[in-house]
Amino acid sequence: MAREPISSKNPEPTLPGADQVRRRPARPAVTRPIEARTNADPTRAEAAFERAVTFAEAGVSGEPVMLATPDDVRALGAPKTRALLDRVMMGDHADLGLDALLVAGLLDALLPEVKAMVGFGDGEWRHKDVWKHTKQVVAQSTHRLEVRWAALFHDIGKVRTRSISPSGEVHFFGHAEVGARMFDKLERREHLFRADDTLREEIRFLVLHHLRASQYDGSWTDSAVRRFAREIGPYLEDLLCLSRADITTKRPEKKRRGIAMIDELSERITTLAEEDAIVPPLPKGVGNLLMQTFALPPSRLIGDIKRALEAAIEQGEIEGHRESEYYVTFVGENKGRFGLS
Numbered sequence: 001m002a003r004e005p006i007s008s009k010n011p012e013p014t015l016p017g018a019d020q021v022r023r024r025p026a027r028p029a030v031t032r033p034i035e036a037r038t039n040a041d042p043t044r045a046e047a048a049f050e051r052a053v054t055f056a057e058a059g060v061s062g063e064p065v066m067l068a069t070p071d072d073v074r075a076l077g078a079p080k081t082r083a084l085l086d087r088v089m090m091g092d093h094a095d096l097g098l099d100a101l102l103v104a105g106l107l108d109a110l111l112p113e114v115k116a117m118v119g120f121g122d123g124e125w126r127h128k129d130v131w132k133h134t135k136q137v138v139a140q141s142t143h144r145l146e147v148r149w150a151a152l153f154h155d156i157g158k159v160r161t162r163s164i165s166p167s168g169e170v171h172f173f174g175h176a177e178v179g180a181r182m183f184d185k186l187e188r189r190e191h192l193f194r195a196d197d198t199l200r201e202e203i204r205f206l207v208l209h210h211l212r213a214s215q216y217d218g219s220w221t222d223s224a225v226r227r228f229a230r231e232i233g234p235y236l237e238d239l240l241c242l243s244r245a246d247i248t249t250k251r252p253e254k255k256r257r258g259i260a261m262i263d264e265l266s267e268r269i270t271t272l273a274e275e276d277a278i279v280p281p282l283p284k285g286v287g288n289l290l291m292q293t294f295a296l297p298p299s300r301l302i303g304d305i306k307r308a309l310e311a312a313i314e315q316g317e318i319e320g321h322r323e324s325e326y327y328v329t330f331v332g333e334n335k336g337r338f339g340l341s
Helices: 018-023 042-058 070-076 078-090 094-103 106-110 130-139 145-153 175-190 197-209 222-245 252-278 286-294 300-314 324-333
Strands: none
Touching: 042 070, 042 078, 042 094, 042 106, 070 078, 070 106, 078 094, 078 145, 094 106, 094 130, 130 145, 130 222, 145 175, 145 197, 145 222, 175 197, 197 222, 222 252, 286 300, 286 324, 300 324
């Protein structure tokens, strides 16, 4: 085709200058939606867990690292996941098993509350590395599932509660209570303990109260020791085991003193329980003093008052093994409660 001659009506085209290029509107970017992953592989998660189990039980593993995603873990299912985790927790080398879970991405995928402890406090702050401490507590805990799981979770609340005073002191006020609530949230999300309410309740209780025994310093009265034992109830032995394992200081003398204090508390609880099984909580003569003080004749009411007093002692409302006047005063301050108004 013949080209039209250049004229004023048909000027020769020119390339745009740099200023014109900058003013040219940009072309809209073409984007594509990201497709959701559909290749979740439960066998990948299982292989990663099995490698951690081998480390926990044998201390070594020749298997290569297998990385697992949250989708892989979800595809494996909570029951199978719990069974494998229990083996990790109960291993003689549980600390190595926990490190294997970390390397495989399983803590990120399943227990981010635990993963958050990794490196927390390592050299930067004036407190021990919480992850290293946790692994040591788990490894030196007694081989009971309740204690091992509680050891893993006992300090997860520290990440959210750390505070530093103007003098540079580090505190974790309320970390036990925060940790118990974090455990509740974790369980609602993962349902690891759905099939075992008894285990779940004890783990939470131990996390919430893991500091209680370490507060004993030898100065507690017998009444305080009885109250502690009564409040801890059926979890007493496991709590004392966790408290012993929670002593991870590198100073031998400090560790010896800490364990000795917990052992002393345990011995006092045992001794007082044996005494209480032999000696009634109310002293002899309290019935006679009740009749004299409140002008009561011998009757069933005296027996009812004494049983009510024993129940109050059992519940920790008043102390046991006190003088008769102590109980008569209590009755006098609560006459309506004892049918004397």
